[in-house]
Amino acid sequence: MDKLDIEILKLLSGNARMSFKQLSSAVGITSPAVKSRMEKMERDGIIRGYSLDLDTKSAGYMVTAFINIAVETSCKQEFDTFIQNCPNVVECYGITGNYFALLKVIFRNTMDLDNFLHQIQKYGETSTNIVLSTYKHTHTCIPD
Numbered sequence: 001m002d003k004l005d006i007e008i009l010k011l012l013s014g015n016a017r018m019s020f021k022q023l024s025s026a027v028g029i030t031s032p033a034v035k036s037r038m039e040k041m042e043r044d045g046i047i048r049g050y051s052l053d054l055d056t057k058s059a060g061y062m063v064t065a066f067i068n069i070a071v072e073t074s075c076k077q078e079f080d081t082f083i084q085n086c087p088n089v090v091e092c093y094g095i096t097g098n099y100f101a102l103l104k105v106i107f108r109n110t111m112d113l114d115n116f117l118h119q120i121q122k123y124g125e126t127s128t129n130i131v132l133s134t135y136k137h138t139h140t141c142i143p144d
Contacts, residue, residue: 001041004029004037005046007027008027008037008038009041009047011023011027012047013138013139016050020035020038051139060108063107063108063112063113063130064104064105064106064131064134065107065128065129065130065131066104066105066128066129067102067103067117067120067126067128067129068095068098068099068101068103068127069099069100069102069103069120069125069126070098070100070124070126071100071101071123072124075122075123075124079101079120079123082119082123083101086116088105088106088112088116089103091103091104092104099127110130113128
C-alpha cells in the first residue's frame with residue numbers, strides 16, 4: 001500500500017458508497033486507476049467488503065452490551081459454533097486476561113439479553129456491561 005491507497009481507504013471509511021469518479025477527483029488519479037487499486041486491495045484482503053452502518057436503536061435494538069466469558073476448555077468448539085450462528089452477537093474477540101472472549105451483542109430489550117445470558121452461561125462464567133451512552137462510534141478506519 002502506498003499513500004494513494006491509504007487516502008482511498010480513508011475516504012471509503014467515511015463513505016463506502018463513494019463512486020470511482022468521486023474518489024478519483026479527491027485523490028487526483030483517473031477512475032480506472034482508482035478501480036484497479038481497489039480491486040487489488042480486495043484481492044489482497046485489505047478491503048473485505050462494504051457494509052451498512054445501522055443505527056441499532058432506530059431499528060428496534062434498544063440494548064447493546066459487552067459480555068466477557070471464560071469458556072471452559074471442553075466447550076470451546078461448541079461455543080464457537082453457537083456464537084457463529086447467533087445473529088445477536090455482532091462481534092466476538094478472543095482476548096487476554098481472565099476471560100476467553102469478549103462479545104458485543106444487541107437485543108430488543110433486557111429480557112432478551114437475560115435469556116441469552118442464561119444460554120451462554122453453560123459455556124462458562126460471564127461478566128456483562130450494558131451500554132448506557134456511546135461517545136464515539138466509527139467503523140474501522142485508517143488513523144492519521
